[in-house]
Amino acid sequence: MTKRSEHEWLADIISWGERLQRHVDGIDRTTFLGSEIIQDAVCKCIEALGEAAGKLDDLAPELDRALPGLNLKLARKMRDRISHGYYRIDWDIIWDTAVTSVPETVEAARSLMRKYDSDDGAGRRASGPPV
Template sequence: MSLDRRLDHLADMKRAGDAAVDFVSGIQKEDFLTDLKTQHAIGMCLIVIGEATVRLMESYPDFVTDHPDFPWNSIRGLRNRVAHGYFGLDLEIIWETTQITIPELLESIDALKNWRAQGE
């Protein structure tokens, strides 16, 4: 696969992360905790981010190894928990993920894209 495919996976992660942030923009935590539609939308975004991460991990292991500070395994693990419902989801953690982790992840994705654009 070409470099473009790597960038495509990063773009998929970014789009899903941006969507997750948009879905919770302007709502309070208490509203999120009772809003099944938003919970499911966020869950789907987390699955998309995780799927793109897994594709990068499987197709470009050197790229993953070159970026050990990026939370590859954590993202994959969260994707698995959301997709398979392991032990139920802690909505408090999902909320925190939308407020802290995803915005940080978006910055990291931008850094990866910029690093790739500059060339290894």
């Protein structure tokens, strides 16, 4: 199995976060709460983003402490909650996560990605992930 880099996990966070934003763009809480299709799409994006966040946190735990707003641990917890506690999902919390927490995490990931991209081109600094 090929080991993925911090850069690749960050790219996944950004990609799934942007995908989520497309699902909720132009809708309000009421529309979200009334649409199982949108709820399912948002949950899938949160799960994928949370999985990538967890993997990134495993590889570089210092990033979560060094970059406010990245929220790797919280994203992982939300993913676990949706995956393992699917029978008691609070859709209001999912909505708040989609419109508040995920955009914050994506913006922090973009900021970090810019640091990676300005490095040696290999996706990481010689001394470890950029912080």
